[in-house]
Amino acid sequence: MVDxxxxxxxxxxxxxxxxxxxxxxxxxxxxxxxxxxPPSTIQLDGKLHRFRSGTKGTxxxxxxxxxxxxxxxxxxAGRFGCWRAGIEVTWRADVGRxxxxxxxxxxxxxxxxxxxxxxxxxxxxxxxxxxTADKIFVEGMLADEEHPYLxxxxxxxxxxxxxxxxxxxxxxxxxxxxxxxLQYIDSDGGKLYHAGGQTGGCFWMIGTMDEPGxxxxxxxxxxxxxxxxxxxxxxxxxxSASNLVPVTGTMREKYGATQxxxxxxxxxxxxxxxxxxxxxxxxxxARVVMPPIDGDANDYVQAGYDLKILLHPQASxxxxxxxxxxxxxxxxxxxxxxxxxxxxxxxxxxxxxxxxSFVVLDWCLHIAAGLPDWNGAKVSRSGNVIYLAGEGxxxxxxxxxxxxxxxxxxxxxxxxxxxxxxLNTAEGYQKVLDSIRSLPDGPTIIVxxxxxxxxxxxxxxxxxxxxxxxACDALKNEFNCTxxxxxxxxxxxxxxxxxxxxxAWKGALDEEYSVIPSKADQPxxxxxxxxxxxxxDHFMHAELTEVVIPGWKDEDGEPVKSVILVPTDAPSERKKxxxxxxxxxxxxxAWWASGAEVVDDMPYISRSALLNHVINxxxxxxxxxxxxxxxxVQDKLVGALTIAEIxxxxxxxxxxxxxVTASALIMAKNSS
Numbered sequence: 001m002v003d004x005x006x007x008x009x010x011x012x013x014x015x016x017x018x019x020x021x022x023x024x025x026x027x028x029x030x031x032x033x034x035x036x037x038p039p040s041t042i043q044l045d046g047k048l049h050r051f052r053s054g055t056k057g058t059x060x061x062x063x064x065x066x067x068x069x070x071x072x073x074x075x076x077a078g079r080f081g082c083w084r085a086g087i088e089v090t091w092r093a094d095v096g097r098x099x100x101x102x103x104x105x106x107x108x109x110x111x112x113x114x115x116x117x118x119x120x121x122x123x124x125x126x127x128x129x130x131x132t133a134d135k136i137f138v139e140g141m142l143a144d145e146e147h148p149y150l151x152x153x154x155x156x157x158x159x160x161x162x163x164x165x166x167x168x169x170x171x172x173x174x175x176x177x178x179x180x181x182l183q184y185i186d187s188d189g190g191k192l193y194h195a196g197g198q199t200g201g202c203f204w205m206i207g208t209m210d211e212p213g214x215x216x217x218x219x220x221x222x223x224x225x226x227x228x229x230x231x232x233x234x235x236x237x238x239x240s241a242s243n244l245v246p247v248t249g250t251m252r253e254k255y256g257a258t259q260x261x262x263x264x265x266x267x268x269x270x271x272x273x274x275x276x277x278x279x280x281x282x283x284x285x286a287r288v289v290m291p292p293i294d295g296d297a298n299d300y301v302q303a304g305y306d307l308k309i310l311l312h313p314q315a316s317x318x319x320x321x322x323x324x325x326x327x328x329x330x331x332x333x334x335x336x337x338x339x340x341x342x343x344x345x346x347x348x349x350x351x352x353x354x355x356x357s358f359v360v361l362d363w364c365l366h367i368a369a370g371l372p373d374w375n376g377a378k379v380s381r382s383g384n385v386i387y388l389a390g391e392g393x394x395x396x397x398x399x400x401x402x403x404x405x406x407x408x409x410x411x412x413x414x415x416x417x418x419x420x421x422x423l424n425t426a427e428g429y430q431k432v433l434d435s436i437r438s439l440p441d442g443p444t445i446i447v448x449x450x451x452x453x454x455x456x457x458x459x460x461x462x463x464x465x466x467x468x469x470x471a472c473d474a475l476k477n478e479f480n481c482t483x484x485x486x487x488x489x490x491x492x493x494x495x496x497x498x499x500x501x502x503x504a505w506k507g508a509l510d511e512e513y514s515v516i517p518s519k520a521d522q523p524x525x526x527x528x529x530x531x532x533x534x535x536x537d538h539f540m541h542a543e544l545t546e547v548v549i550p551g552w553k554d555e556d557g558e559p560v561k562s563v564i565l566v567p568t569d570a571p572s573e574r575k576k577x578x579x580x581x582x583x584x585x586x587x588x589x590a591w592w593a594s595g596a597e598v599v600d601d602m603p604y605i606s607r608s609a610l611l612n613h614v615i616n617x618x619x620x621x622x623x624x625x626x627x628x629x630x631x632x633v634q635d636k637l638v639g640a641l642t643i644a645e646i647x648x649x650x651x652x653x654x655x656x657x658x659x660v661t662a663s664a665l666i667m668a669k670n671s672s
Contacts, residue, residue, distance in 0.1 A: 019096070020093070020094045020095060020096045021094075023044060023070075023072065023076035023093040024042045024044065026076075026093050026094060027042055027044075027068070027070060027076075027078075027080070027091060027093070028042060030080070030089065030091050031066075031068075031080060034080075034081075034087055034089050035055070035085070035087065036053045036054060036055065036066055036080075036081075036082055036085075036087065037051075037052065037053055037054030037066075038051070039051035039052075039066070042068070042070075044070045044071060044072025044076055044078070045071075045072065046069065046070070046071045046072075046078075046113070046117075047069065047117075048067060048068075048069045048117055048118065048121045049067065049068055049069070050064035050065075050066065050067050051064055051066040051067070051068075052064055052065075052066060053065050053066030053082040053084070053085065053087075054066075055082050055084050055085040055087075056085070063195050065082050065083045065084035065085070065195065065196075066080070066081070066082045067080065067081060067082070067083065067118070067121070068080035068081075069114040069117050069118055070091065070114070071110050071113075071114075074103070074106055074110075075092065075093065075095060075099060075103055075106065075107055075110075076092070076093035077091060077092040077093065077107050077110050077111065077114075078091055078110070078111070078114045079091065079111065079114045079115065079118060083122070083196065084195075090111060092107060125196045126180065126196065126197060126198045128196075129180075129181060129194060129195070129196045129197040129198075130178065130179060130180050130181070130197065130198070132194070133171070133172075133179050133180065133181050133182045133194050133197055134179045136161075136163075136169065136182060136194075137161055137169055137171050137179060137182060140161030140162060140163065140169050141161060141162050142157065142159065142160075142161060142162070143157040143160045143161060143162040143168055143169075144157070144162070145157055147162065147166075147168060147187070148187040149168060149185055149186070149187050149188075149189060149222075150168075152189075153222040153225075153226070153298055153302075154226070154298070154301070154302065155222055155225035155226055155229060155298070156225065156229065158206050158225055158228070160221070163184065166186070166187060167184045167185060167186050167187075168184065168185040168186075168221075169182050169183075169184060170182065170183040170184075170185065170204065170221050170237070171183075171204050172193075172197070172198075172199060172202040172203065172204060172239065173202060173203060173204055174198065174201070174202050175201070175250050175253075175254070180197050180198040180199070180202050181193055181194045181197025181198055181199055181202065182194040182197070183221070183239060185221065199239065199240075199243070200243065200246065201243065201246035201247065201250065202239070202243075202247075203236050203237055203238055203239070203243070203247045203250070204221075204236070204237045205234050205235070205236045205237070206221075206224050206225055206228045206234065206235050206236075206237065207228045207232075207233065207234030207235060208234055209234055209255065213233055213260070214231075214233055214260045214261075214262055214312070215233070215234055215235075215236065215251060215255065215259060215260065215261055215262070216228075216231070216233060216234070216235040216236070216261075216262050216263075216264055216311070217235070217236045217238055217244065217247060217248055217251065217261060217262070217263045217264070217280075217286070218235055218236070218237065218238065218263075218264045218296070218297065219237075219238055219239065219240060219241055219243075219244065219265070219266050219273065219296065220237065220239070220266075220296065220298075221237050222296075222298045223264065223266070223296045223297045223298050224236065224237040225298075226297050226298040226301055226307065227264060227297055227307070227311070230301070230307050230308055230311075231308065231311060231312075235264075236251060241265070241266065241268075241272045241273045241275070241276040241277075242272075242276055244263060244265070244276045244277055244279075244280045245276055245279050245280045245283065247280075248261060248263060248280035248281075248283075248284045248286055249280075249283065249284050251284075252284040252285070252286075257285070260287070261284070261285070261286035261287070262286065262287045262288075262289060262311065263277045263280055263281060263286050263287070263288050263289070264289050264290070264296075264297050264311070265277035265288055265289070265290040266290075266295070266296040267290050267291045267292070267293065267294055267295060267296070268294070268295075269294065273290065273296075274288075274290060277290070289310060289311055291305075291310065292310075293305075297310075332532075333380075334378070334380045334381070335367060335379070335380060335381045335444065335445070335482060336363060336366070336367070336374050336377050336378070336379055336380070337377050337378040337379075337380055338377050338538070339363070339374070339377055339528075340363060340482065340484075340511065341482065341510065341511065341532060342381065342444075342481075342482060343476060343480055343481065343482060344476075344482050344483075344510035344511055344532060345469070345472055345473065345476060345482075345483050345485070345508060345509055345510050345511075346482060346483070346484045346485070346509065346510060346511040346512070346513070347451075347484070347485040347486075347487055347499055347505065347509050347511070347512050347513070348360050348484060348485070348486050348487070348512075348513045348514075348515060349486075349487040349488060349489050349498070349499040349500070349512075349513070349514060349515070350488070350489055350514060350515030350516065350517065351488065351489050351517060352488060353517065354515045354516065354517035354524070355515055355517065355518075355524050355542075355544055355565070356486055356515040357399075357449055357486055358399070358544060358563065358564070358565045359513070359515055359526055359542070359565060360447055360449065360484055360486055361387075361396075361399055361400075361403065361565075362374070362403070362564070362565040363445075363484075364385045364387060364414065364445055364447060364484075365385075365400070365403050365404075365407070365409070365412060365414070366379050367379060367381070367382050367383060367385055367444060367445060368382070368383075368384070368385040368412045368413045368414040369382075369404075369407065369409035369410075369411065369412050369413075370382035370411075370413075371407065371409070375540060375542075375567040376567075381444060382413075382444070383413065383441070383443070383444030383445070384413045384414070384415070384439065384441045384442065384443045384444055384445075385413065385414040385415070385443060385444060385445045385446075385447070386414075386415050386417075386436055386439075386443045386445070386446045386447065387414060387415065387416045387417070387447045387449065388417045388420070388423075388432070388446065388447060388448050388449065388454060389416055389417055389420075389449055390417075390419070390420030390449065390450055390452075390453025390454055391420070391450070391453055395562075396416060398549060398552075398560060398561075398562035399562050399563075399564070400412070400414075400416075401549045401552065401562070402547040402549050402561070402562035402563065402564050403547075403564050405547060405548075405549055405550050406547050406564050413441075415439060417435075420453035420454050421454060422454065422455065422456035423448065423454045423455065423468065423471045423472075424454075424455055424456055424457065424464070424467040424468040424470070424471045425456050428454075428456070429471050429474070432475070433475075433478065436475075436479065442479045442480070442481065443479050443481045444481055444482070445481060445482050445483075445484060446475055446476075446479070446481055446482070446483045446484070447483075447484045447486065448472070448483065448484070448485050448486065449486035450486045450487060450488065451468070451485045451486065451487040451488075452487070452488070454468075455468045459500065459501030459502065459505075460501050460502055461502060462502045462503075462504045464502075465501065465502040465504040465505055465508075466504060469504065469505075469508040472485065473508075485505075487499045487500065487501075487505070488500050489514070497514055497527075497529065498514075498529070499512070506530070509530055510530075510532040511528070511530060511531055511532060512528070512529040512530035513526060513527065513528055513529065514526075514527045514529055515527075518543065518544075521571065522571055523541045523542060523543045523568050523571065524541065524542050524543055524544065524565075525539055525540075525541055525542075526539060526540050526541075526542065527539040540567060541567070541568050541569065541570050541571070542565050542566060542567050542568055543565075543566055543568045544563040544564070544565060544566075545563060545564055545565075545566045546561050546562075546563050547561065547562060547563065547564050548560075548561050549561065549562060579635075579640070580640060580641075580644055583636075583637050583640045583641055584641065584646060584661070586613075586614070586617065586637055587605075587610070587637060587641060587646075587647065587656075588661075588665065589613065589617065590605055590609065590610045590613035590614070590617075591603050591604075591605045591656075591665065593609075593613050594606070594609035594610075594613065596665075596669045598666060598669070599650065599651070599655060600650075600655070601662075601666075602650070602655040602656055602657065602662055603655065603656040603661075603662055603665045603666065604650060604651075604653060604654070604655045604656075605653050605654060606651075606652050606653035607629060607652055607653045607654075608652075609653070610629055610637075610638075610653065610654070611625055611626065611628075611629050614628045614629065614637065631649070638654065641654075642654075644658075645657065645658065646658040646661055
């Protein structure tokens with residue numbers, strides 16, 4: 001007989017029985033998993049029970065926002081949640097087996113009963129709270145304009161009330177105009193809703209719609225009061241960012257599709273105000289305004305800004321007729337004429353060691369020393385220069401001293417940073433801002449050398465590049481100056497004409513320059529790649545000249561030297577060798593290498609000799625070299641020379657038939 005126990009995994013035994021936890025314990029665990037603090041005792045009696053849920057918020061007297069409705073007979077099941085936290089969970093006890101169809105039907109019916117009980121309880125509770133809230137608000141004392149919160153916010157009371165313990169009382173109304181709940185605001189700005197009242201979709205309007213015009217919607221009371229007092233237009237208090245969407249929908253339905261709605265969102269770090277304002281705008285058609293600084297519209301006013309302009313910019317000032325614009329002449333304002341404009345963002349880039357820092361230093365020192373021209377270009381504006389140097393500070397000292405000695409400059413109005421910092425961070429930007437503000441004069445130029453040393457993030461990231469560009473623009477606008485970025489190019493040959501990193505740099509620049517390093521027969525070249533109000537691609541040549549710094553000695557007593565930028569003439573242009581000249585030179589080299597044979601008074605070379613020379617000279621394969629000696633390949637060696645009537649086929653090779661070329665080769669051979 002076959003033993004099948006090994007096939008079946010061993011001898012059969014009945015499954016172990018599963019004993020689920022009591023339903024009360026299961027419900028307690030489910031509440032904890034949902035983030036609630038369960039009550040000390042749980043009753044599965046099909047009635048609604050309230051408990052302190054432990055959710056975020058300041059509890060009041062008798063505050064029990066948690067609730068549950070659960071049935072204990074049959075399959076224990078029900079619902080629980082927290083009104084304050086917006087939590088609602090359907091629950092069913094685990095009985096250790098699948099439910100039968102009949103049990104599933106009973107379970108569904110029980111859940112429907114729980115939902116109805118919950119809704120009835122919510123309705124009853126909200127009606128009770130609404131009656132209480134209405135009574136509290138009507139009987140409350142009018143708030144004094146000297147209330148600490150109102151004074152700090154700089155707003156009037158607009159009919160709100162105050163409790164006996166000094167808290168402000170602000171009402172919430174539904175779309176039918178019935179009061180639903182209250183918001184209490186203490187002197188320090190702490191806020192708490194009346195427990196159990198309806199807040200979602202509820203609002204309060206400060207002002208009236210008696211006169212046609214814009215209707216504003218804001219989050220908090222102080223913000224709405226500020227808007228109303230400045231614009232004399234009504235403003236709806238939505239009480240929270242998430243409530244902006246339903247409240248905007250109510251206003252759209254109440255006042256029609258043509259009513260101008262403006263949502264004034266809070267500028268909070270989390271972006272919540274912007275998110276919900278954008279949702280409301282997209283769904284119901286409303287303009288969104290948000291202060292450009294952290295905080296709400298009240299904070300914006302408290303900081304000294306003009307809220308009226310932010311809420312409704314004057315179109316007549318923003319849009320200008322083209323004919324008017326043309327009458328107002330605006331020629332370029334130069335710092336160095338033709339090279340560097342005022343109030344622009346400029347970048348000078350080049351490979352490491354190309355001399356880009358020397359170019360920028362030479363610009364800046366001419367400006368800082370008040371010299372009248374830079375290499376023949378007029379210096380139209382002298383002034384203070386801020387040089388943010390991220391590296392090589394000892395080298396900068398030598399360069400400055402060498403330049404001053406060479407140009408015999410007496411005073412140089414320049415400040416140099418001791419180190420780099422992350423300019424595109426709040427801390428770094430503030431450090432630069434405070435340091436420049438402390439100086440006696442504002443800057444004409446701010447140099448950032450190099451970009452990499454002053455940027456937090458990835459220069460290849462468009463998002464990180466934007467934060468750096470924004471920081472540079474902020475400095476430019478703050479001091480009405482020009483900002484110059486010194487940056488590197490990429491590694492590859494084709495990347496030498498552009499800055500390394502994201503294409504966002506190129507788009508943001510007003511001016512851009514490449515510094516092409518010097519070569520054996522070519523001096524350094526400065527090439528303009530982009531010019532906001534001028535023709536690009538102008539250039540000049542220069543060289544780095546060594547200068548002895550007067551009075552400077554090294555540890556051995558030897559004079560210390562550095563280099564400065566000196567303009568030089570453009571190199572003489574050499575005639576570029578044509579492709580045909582290259583073919584001729586290759587053929588002549590093959591003729592000499594093969595023995596300079598002359599047949600019938602003509603220089604001659606065999607096919608095999610020419611083929612071997614092409615392989616060795618060009619370091620290519622035999623298959624590739626054969627293309628050079630095919631007469632049918634017109635752009636290669638033999639084909640091109642044949643078409644030009646310089647050579648022709650002869651025997652097993654080719655002879656030179658061009659009289660000038662042939663006689664020159666034979667004469668050279670005879671004289672050798």
